[in-house]
Amino acid sequence: MTIRIIDGLGAVAEHYGLFVIDQWGVLHDGAQTHPGAVRALRELRALATRTGAGIALLSNSGKRVEASYERLSALxxxxxxxxxxxxxxxxxxxxxxxxxxxxxxxxxYGALGRRAFGIWWDDDRGILDGCDVAETDDIAAADFILCAGTGGSELDDYMPVLAAALDRDLPMACANPDRVSVQPDGSLKMCPGAIAEAYERMGGTVRWHGKPQRAVYDMIRAHFDTDAPGIGIGDSLQHDIQGAENGGLDSLFIAGGIHRQDLGRPLDPDQVEALARTRGVHPTYAADMFRW
Incomplete structure (x- = not known):
């Protein structure tokens, strides 16, 4: 079936009782909201009030939900x-x-030791709160790797520590499976998933969380206690669209995010189809931006 190009979510929203929406690249770029995003959420909220639909914001952020609440409110x-x-x-x-x-x-997690070698974006250690996990900067003393950031470094910078971890057969827990994220200036920044992917390819054990794992979609459905038709909305074919498919949802691909340089404008369904095929996915719909 050909991917349907739509102007906005309002064209199809009535068909769904569950909406799973990405944050970065769809609602905002980390610095400001995308044009039309807030209005789209307001219209969606009005629809959901009438129909009882659930609205979940699902992010591959390595931080806890409170950080998302703060960022979203600030935006x-x-x-x-x-x-x-x-x-x-x-x-x-x-x-x-x-x-x-x-x-x-x-x-x-039941088998993990107590000492973590952490890879972080910044000083936020919220995911360790109350977990009785001690940090170490010595990979030889670590029981596992906790990959929650990249610190702005290049992938090659992490290869020595990954090799040392592999020699000791250390497992890795990855808090953010994204390989790249789009920045306010349009550039792409390496994300923790790139490090975790490299370690897995080396033969290391990685525990992935978030999209595109089915488990997170099952958890969202359980939260809303619904089997209504759902739609996943996001700009990453590898994570948002693949995740929606894994979770049994239709999908709306937002082409103006990390794939903005891969497609011409206006969107051509054959081009979108060809790009999606390279990732082994098939979005139900595509739109340039998240709007109503």
């Missing part, structure tokens, strides 16, 4: 415009709370 995206925020960082935090427990729901 003018009020909490009454959505029902739920889910981040991959919060999911990892939940796993760490089980660390070392015989009754852990997730055997990966």
């Amino acid at each position: 003018g995206i009020d909490r009454d415009l959505y029902d739920l925020v889910v981040t991959s960082g919060e999911e990892l935090h939940r796993g760490l709370l089980q660390r070392g427990r015989d009754d852990a729901d997730d055997p990966f």
Whole structure:
């Protein structure tokens, strides 16, 4: 089936009872909201009030949900415009709370040791709060790697520590599976998923969270207690669109995000189809930006 190009979500929203929306690249660029995004959320909220649909903002952020609430509010995206925020960082935090427990729901975390070699964006260590995990900057003393940032470095900068970790068969928990993110100036920045992917290709064990894992979509459905038709909205074919497919949702591909340089304007369905095929996915719809 040919991908349908639409002007905005309003063209198809009536068909769905669950909306799973990406943040970065769809609602904002980290510095300001995208044109039309807030209005689209307001219109969607009005629809959801009438139909009972659920609105979840799902982010592959390595930080906890409180950081998302703060960023969204600062950008003018009020909490009454959505029902739920889910981040991959919060999911990892939940796993760490089980660390070392015989009754852990997730055997990966149940088997983890106490000392983490952390890779971070900044000084935010919120995902460690209450988890009884000690940080070490010595890979030889670590029990596992916690990959939650890149610090602006290049991938090659991490290869020595990854090689040392592999020699010791250390597992890695990845808080943000994105490989790149689009910056306010349009450039692409390496994300933690690139480091985790490199480690996995070397033969290391990686525990992934967030999109495109099916588990996070199942959790969102369980939160809303709904089996209504759903739609995933995002700018990453690899994460948002693949995730929607894995979670049994239709999808709206926002082409003006990380793939903005890969497609001409106006959007051509054959070009979108060809690009999506390179990632092994098939969006239901495509739009240039997130708008109503």
